Amino acid sequence: xxSMSLAEIAEITGGELLNIDGAKTTSAYPVINSKIxxxxxxxxxxxxxxxxxxxxxxxxxxxxxxxxxVSRDTKFPAIKVTDVREALTKLxxxxxxxxxxxxxxxxxxxxxxxxxxxxxxxxxxxxGETVAPAESLNNExxxxxxxxxxxxSTKYCIVEMGARHLGDISHLTKIAKPNIGVVLGVGKAxxxxxxxxxxxxxxxxxxISGIQSKGIAILGTYDEFTPKMAVPNGVATLFFGEKSSxxxxxxxxxxxxxxxxxxxxxPDGRAAVSLQLLGMHQIANAxxxxxxxxxxxxxxxSISAALSTAEVSSxxxxxxxxxxxxxxxxxxxxxxxxxxxxxxRTLALISQETGGVSWAFLGKMQELxxxxxxxxAAIGRLASEIGIDHLVAIGNREYLDDLAVESGGGEIAVxxxxxxxxxxxxxxxxIPGDVVLVKASRAGExxxxxxxxxxxxxxESE
Numbered sequence: 001x002x003s004m005s006l007a008e009i010a011e012i013t014g015g016e017l018l019n020i021d022g023a024k025t026t027s028a029y030p031v032i033n034s035k036i037x038x039x040x041x042x043x044x045x046x047x048x049x050x051x052x053x054x055x056x057x058x059x060x061x062x063x064x065x066x067x068x069x070v071s072r073d074t075k076f077p078a079i080k081v082t083d084v085r086e087a088l089t090k091l092x093x094x095x096x097x098x099x100x101x102x103x104x105x106x107x108x109x110x111x112x113x114x115x116x117x118x119x120x121x122x123x124x125x126x127x128g129e130t131v132a133p134a135e136s137l138n139n140e141x142x143x144x145x146x147x148x149x150x151x152x153s154t155k156y157c158i159v160e161m162g163a164r165h166l167g168d169i170s171h172l173t174k175i176a177k178p179n180i181g182v183v184l185g186v187g188k189a190x191x192x193x194x195x196x197x198x199x200x201x202x203x204x205x206x207x208i209s210g211i212q213s214k215g216i217a218i219l220g221t222y223d224e225f226t227p228k229m230a231v232p233n234g235v236a237t238l239f240f241g242e243k244s245s246x247x248x249x250x251x252x253x254x255x256x257x258x259x260x261x262x263x264x265x266x267p268d269g270r271a272a273v274s275l276q277l278l279g280m281h282q283i284a285n286a287x288x289x290x291x292x293x294x295x296x297x298x299x300x301x302s303i304s305a306a307l308s309t310a311e312v313s314s315x316x317x318x319x320x321x322x323x324x325x326x327x328x329x330x331x332x333x334x335x336x337x338x339x340x341x342x343x344x345r346t347l348a349l350i351s352q353e354t355g356g357v358s359w360a361f362l363g364k365m366q367e368l369x370x371x372x373x374x375x376x377a378a379i380g381r382l383a384s385e386i387g388i389d390h391l392v393a394i395g396n397r398e399y400l401d402d403l404a405v406e407s408g409g410g411e412i413a414v415x416x417x418x419x420x421x422x423x424x425x426x427x428x429x430x431i432p433g434d435v436v437l438v439k440a441s442r443a444g445e446x447x448x449x450x451x452x453x454x455x456x457x458x459x460e461s462e
Contacts, residue, residue, distance in 0.1 A: 109184025128155030173210025281342035325432035363440025
């Protein structure tokens with residue numbers, strides 16, 4: 001955060017100083033987890049649905065936090081405000097106005113936001129100080145927390161923008177004031193909440209409407225909605241994709257060991273890219289990244305080199321590991337029909353190249369509303385069509401609705417378990433050369449299943 005006095009912070013947030021000298025200056029940034037508090041931070045005692053941050057003020061101060069931002073009296077050094085989240089928002093808006101030279105890049109889309117953020121951080125870091133969240137700070141609390149990490153030396157700030165309702169992204173753009181807005185695509189994630197893809201598209205387009213004058217809109221061409229989004233007057237547009245008409249595109253695509261290799265084509269020329277990330281779907285994320293970097297005048301050779309060395313740091317997203325010669329793909333962070341399809345196709349590609357047997361351990365895709373049964377059945381059919389050997393449905397039989405229900409039936413062997421623990425019984429059937437995918441919506445906590453598979457495989461070798 002930029003340096004200011006505690007009295008200034010109190011004035012901006014409408015707060016009251018408690019047990020602290022207002023003349024003291026600070027550049028501390030806020031955290032809401034007392035465990036990561038240190039001398040460079042202050043602790044925001046956010047009251048959540050199940051946890052009250054006020055219970056952790058003492059721990060945060062003990063870990064070095066300079067002060068706390070609170071909504072009730074405390075004996076510790078603090079600034080008392082009416083609402084901590086609203087106070088952080090006011091502080092972030094004030095900081096954004098003062099950092100006029102900061103370039104903010106907003107990213108939204110039904111899938112790929114975090115991967116694109118990670119790629120973009122890797123690419124932009126070579127050009128200047130870049131702030132981007134290691135975690136997904138993509139909501140009305142997370143975006144202010146992220147912006148308040150910026151200082152006068154920060155050149156780029158990469159902001160993920162998620163939404164649950166119409167107007168959510170519009171609210172975030174008023175805080176972040178993006179210079180560049182990226183819409184990766186409109187899919188079926190959260191369709192149960194929004195009601196239709198049309199409403200999802202309208203929500204995602206709020207990012208484009210919120211781009212600052214003389215900014216740039218970067219639009220994917222992978223669905224029927226994104227390329228048609230209205231762009232404000234005074235805002236330029238770049239399209240990315242695999243069509244020859246795209247400003248930023250991929251040509252001569254090949255896949256080796258589940259990873260895409262292609263020529264990046266931009267108005268500045270052509271350069272080879274060899275992604276380290278698993279899956280054909282990563283091409284779109286890489287092109288979105290390249291489009292932002294191109295807009296920021298980064299040379300194409302620097303872009304291609306950075307994309308070819310980038311590895312996604314965010315956990316549980318197409319993480320690949322090998323135990324006892326068995327390949328495990330942990331993609332348990334989240335799931336929707338588009339990302340599930342992409343993950344299955346990646347599993348098929350890798351198993352075909354290695355000659356191993358493919359296993360898909362799949363949990364429920366959440367928030368699909370009335371289309372849930374249809375979408376799960378479609379994923380089951382896809383698994384059969386692309387040659388997945390074993391489909392393991394866990395806690396959701398809808399994957400099997402259009403398939404043989406007995407294990408070993410038809411072209412694909414299907415299995416059903418009520419819970420993750422029971423599914424671990426299949427570990428003893430895995431043999432060297434097999435490839436295993438673990439994927440479900442975040443609520444399913446399939447990261448625990450992936451851990452259990454690894455532990456089971458290691459146990460077998462002892």
